[in-house]
Amino acid sequence: MDRFRVAAVVTLRRSIADVQGTTVEQALHALGFRAIENVRIGKYVEMEIRAASAEEAHRHAEQACQRLLANPVIEDYQILAVTPAVAKEVP
């Protein structure tokens, strides 16, 4: 059994106004970052998953997103990366 580090990002669905993102975008514009548009704020979840393969780790993360990490009524999720993780040594 290997250990994988998996990162997932949860954001509000595109169809839903993201007031936090809009407010941050306005602040960026006030600072002169005129080129920046469509700012969306989300949640970043990093987890380590024990699995036989990267595909299995991805599957676990997918299920975690569907079950708990994202609420499909208002949120979308994206699994960003599955990379090998070094197992923590047991003292």
Place this chain on the structure above:
Amino acid sequence: MKFGIVVFPGSNCDWDVYWAVRAGLGEEAEFLWHKEESIPGDIDCVVLPGGFSYGDYLRSGAIARFAPIMGAVARFARAGGLVLGICNGFQILCEAGLLPGAFLRNRQLRFVCRSVFVRVERSDTPFTNLLQPGAVLRLPVAHGEGNYYAEPSVLRELERRGQILFRYCDAAGQLTEDANPNGSVANIAGVLSPEGNVLGMMPHPERACETLLGGTDGLTVFESLQRHCTMAVATSAVL
């Protein structure tokens, strides 16, 4: 009648509900710990009180919905039992799928803590049978994520089935944008299940049960439940 008040780690309106039921209404109440797996047989109405269950980590209500007691609450609701979710309790009911929709952060991104007016849309429910449609209640709200959202198709169904029980309004009962404290779609402040036995509401009726605390409009919700249960007992005695 007897109320069962669910206590999650982080619930903070459990005692307010207890006080409203005991001192305000004169009925019985007991606390139900979140690790319980059943609802005692003598409970007529389960209340999910306000607070910040599990610190509101991830999303409000997202973790509480998986507490052992929630399976029992779902079974209780399916069997026709009365369930009232207030504030965080409403959020938990939505996360659990016992009510449709979900909650976003307040439109103005600030926690709102003040009294608001809500319009009663129906009187033929266990929660509002002492009120007339169009009646205006003054109730406190206190939340940061009270911006109710349901997608357009769900919203149409809610309207069609009359599942919207309370809407934010002004003192005259008009549904204005200014009267909406959080940006909720269609000024929604309270939603019923299709069968009408589960209610979620963002305002706190339990905090408006005595004049000393600024009003008694909230007591009518509990008195309606009392009347509903008394009449149910009377009906079953006749049958």
